Amino acid sequence: MMPIKIFESERSMAIGAIDIIKSELQKKEKLSIAFSGGKTPVRFFQLLAAEDINWKNINIFLVDERWVPLDHLDSNYCLINMFLLKHITIPNENIHHIDYSPSIERSRKEYEDELLKYFKGNIIFDLIFLGVGNDGHTASIFEENEAGLLEDVIVTSSRSHPYRRISLGMNVINMAERKIFLLGPEKISIIESTISKNLPVSKVVDPEFLSYIK
Numbered sequence: 001m002m003p004i005k006i007f008e009s010e011r012s013m014a015i016g017a018i019d020i021i022k023s024e025l026q027k028k029e030k031l032s033i034a035f036s037g038g039k040t041p042v043r044f045f046q047l048l049a050a051e052d053i054n055w056k057n058i059n060i061f062l063v064d065e066r067w068v069p070l071d072h073l074d075s076n077y078c079l080i081n082m083f084l085l086k087h088i089t090i091p092n093e094n095i096h097h098i099d100y101s102p103s104i105e106r107s108r109k110e111y112e113d114e115l116l117k118y119f120k121g122n123i124i125f126d127l128i129f130l131g132v133g134n135d136g137h138t139a140s141i142f143e144e145n146e147a148g149l150l151e152d153v154i155v156t157s158s159r160s161h162p163y164r165r166i167s168l169g170m171n172v173i174n175m176a177e178r179k180i181f182l183l184g185p186e187k188i189s190i191i192e193s194t195i196s197k198n199l200p201v202s203k204v205v206d207p208e209f210l211s212y213i214k
C-alpha cells in the first residue's frame with residue numbers, strides 16, 4: 001500500500017495542494033512550479049486562482065502538452081489558462097508554455113532551451129504537480145515510451161491516446177524538490193497496482209500522493 005494522504009472532498013484536497021504552495025513560498029523567495037493538465041486538477045486551479053498570492057514570485061511551467069495549438073481545447077495550456085492563468089495577475093514572462101512550432105522536434109527543443117535558460121543548465125523544479133492516467137501513464141510518459149526517458153524534454157506518443165506529446169523526461173521529474181500527485185478517488189487502485197506492473201508512474205522517486213474520498 002502506498003502512503004496516500006486522503007482528504008474529505010475534492011475541495012479539501014485542492015486546499016491541501018494550495019497549502020503546499022503557500023508553505024514553499026514561505027521558505028523560498030521564488031518558486032518554479034510545473035503543472036499537469038487533465039480533469040483532476042481543475043478544482044485545484046479554480047481555488048488557486050482565488051488565492052491572494054504574489055504571482056510575480058512564481059514561474060509556471062507545463063509538465064506535458066499535446067502537440068496542438070495553444071488555444072486547442074485538448075491543449076493542457078488551454079485548460080490551465082482557462083481555470084487559472086487568465087484569472088491571476090502574473091507577468092507574461094513567468095508563464096512558460098510549450099509552443100506549437102512547425103515541427104514537434106522544434107517545439108521540444110524550444111521548450112528544453114527555455115528550461116535550460118531559466119534553470120541555468122540544471123533543471124530542478126521546486127514543485128511538480130502530476131496526474132495519472134487510467135493506463136498508469138504520468139506526465140505524457142506512456143508504457144511504450146521507454147526510449148529517450150533520460151532526456152530533459154521528450155517527444156512521446158501512445159497507441160491509445162490521440163496526438164503526439166511533449167513531456168518533461170523522467171529524470172527531470174525526479175530531480176524536482178517535490179513531486180505531488182493529485183488523484184481522483186478512482187485513481188487510487190491504479191496507483192496501487194502500478195508498482196507490480198512497472199508502469200511509468202512507478203518510476204517517480206519519492207512521490208507524494210493526495211486524494212479524496214467520494
Ligand SMILES: O=C1O[C@H](COP(=O)(O)O)[C@@H](O)[C@H](O)[C@H]1O
Pocket residue numbers: 036037038039040041063064065076130131132133134138139140
Ligand atoms: O494525458 C494526460 O492525462 C493525465 C491524467 O489526466 P486526468 O484527466 O485523468 O486527470 C494528466 O496528468 C496529463 O497532464 C495529461 O496530459
